[in-house]
Amino acid sequence: MSILAYDLGASSGRALLGRLTDRRIEVEELHRFSNDPVQVGNHLYWDILRLYYEIKQGLTKAKQQGISPNSLAIDTWAVDFGLIGKNGELLGNPYHYRDRQTDGMMERVFSEIPQFELFQRTGIQFLPFNTIFQLYALKLSDSTLIREADRFLMIPDLLRYFLTGEKVTEFSNATTTQMYNPLKGQWDDELLQRLGIPSTWFGTIVQSGTQVGKLRSAISVELGVGEIPVFAVAEHDTGSAVAAVPAMDRSFAYLSCGTWSLMGTEVSQPVINDLTLGFNFTNEGGVGGTYRLLKNIMGLWILQESRREWEKSGISYTFPELVKLAEQAPPFTALIDPDDAIFLHPGDMPSRIQQYCRQTGQQVLGEPGSIVRCIMESLALKYRYVLELTERLSGHHFNGLHMVGGGIYNTLLCQWTANAIGKPVWAGPAEGSAIGNLAIQWLAQGEFSDIWEARQVIRDSFPVAAYEPEHGEEWEHAYGRFLQIILGRK
Ligand code: ADP
Ligand code: LRH
DSSP states (O other): OEEEEEEEOSSEEEEEEEEEETTEEEEEEEEEEEOOOEEETTEEEOOHHHHHHHHHHHHHHHHHTTOOOSOEEEEEOSSOEEEEETTSOEESOOBOTTSGGGTTHHHHHHTTSOHHHHHHHHOOOOOTTOHHHHHHHHHHTTOHHHHHEEEEEEHHHHHHHHHHOOOOEEHHHHHTTTOEETTTTEEOHHHHHHHTOOGGGOOOEEOSSEEEEEOOHHHHHHHTOOOOEEEEOOOBHHHHHHHTOOOSSSSOEEEEESSSEEEEEEESSOOOSHHHHHTTOEEEEOGGGOEEEEEEEOTTHHHHHHHHHHHHTTOOOOHHHHHHHHHHSOTTSOOOOTTSGGGSSSSOHHHHHHHHHHHTTOOOOOSHHHHHHHHHHHHHHHHHHHHHHHHHHHOOOOSOEEEESGGGGOHHHHHHHHHHHTSOEEEOOTTHHHHHHHHHHHHHTTSSSSHHHHHHHHHHHSOOEEEOOOOHHHHHHHHHHHHHHHHHTO
16 A cells, blocks of 8 residues: 655655554655746745646656555655636735745734734744735735635645645645744634734644545546545654654654754643743644644755856756765854844855855855855854753753754754754754655554654654764864854844
8 A cells, every 4th residue: 555745845756655564654655846936026936836737747757666655655845835816716825934925024924913923922933034924015015816816725725726626735734934832723813814814715624644635536637547535744844753753762853954954842731931932932833733842944945046156157966976075175264144134035145155155244155165065064064052941931952863854864964953052963864855755644544543653663664874973072162152153243
């Protein structure tokens, strides 16, 4: 029996076929594709129809191999959405969360709903692109979308709607909108009303691990596949990634490392207090009603954008080549705060890093190797900072850090992370979100009794690389410098 997981990250998507035999998971990558945002005029969009096409390609490839999956599910990045008109059609291309329409929008919302109250109602960290700020931006600009909309669906809901015709929203992803109230267990209608966002757009919320329809018969006929059952897993990719963390301790720290770095711990209740607000931590919904107390760190996005910049001038590097250059560059020349606002939007990251160096009185970096080294060292040091905060906020002391996601192919980053935090790093699986997606489908189908059994099977099925900390003194010294730079700039 095989099942299919689609995991769409901000940089790429993949379809993984999973088989569970004798308590061992085997996966096969059926399809992989890039996810290329499109700038049109002043706006940045997701190419949603292409993504839908690629999802169908995954099914076509399964069919070509004579495989008919028993179920399928989709997870994607969070916060973004599509609006559906009365006739059931998608209105416009979904905006990319890095679109500039949300610039200054947090402050506009705070004048209606004080920041503290918004946090108390939702438990969600303040990221300028949260769904609530995107919708408010559309409202203030009197967008035709707002006038025509009848239903709101998040990206995985939307893709699932295309496949099944069912319009429901999945819990883990709903929490990322900052419009869901975890204490009430539903959309926060009062919040929506105060912002003038129609609550009628928001439909039923289903828990992660619910069957939500099956492939529409027209699609089955078009692709020549069966009417495959479609599940809502943790449709927020980070929710699925954390479900796949092969932890043994009930209290564990994780780093989901891809375009973003998401670091935190799993908790049974949202932690909503002055400290979590002060450090801008979030409480995102997870599997089995758990929450992820975590913080977003800008992550490998800065490296992806640097690579894109060098490509524009005709120099194409692979990620392994960039890591090699970093390894050969001198250590700790300059450090940045990866979460500085100048790195949020697409653009020329090497120049922005140079600007950051100038503004903080550091040596201005030039060569790609030294820039990549600066990004990786700074990320590792930021991981230490956020891990310490996670310990403080959760009251737990962690013996090490689990890393999952494509970033673990960067073995130097894993080693430097261990060095920076002074604890072991356990890296794997790389395809955390897709494997979590599979595990939640099996859980929903009764193959596992709970998420801990699923984690045990994941642990037995995929290699985990252990990195022990090295060069403690050098990293300790660098951390002191790093703190001065990032706290001095605030
Ligand atoms: P997302 O799902 O957010 O799109 P992934 O989890 O696929 O991201 O991780 C993508 C990142 O993983 C890339 O930006 C890159 O930095 C890193 N990566 C992937 N493959 C390699 C590799 N072979 N060597 C070093 N880094 C890699
Ligand atoms: C990672 C992720 C993260 C969100 C961001 C928008 O892919 O889902 O958890 O904050 O994208």
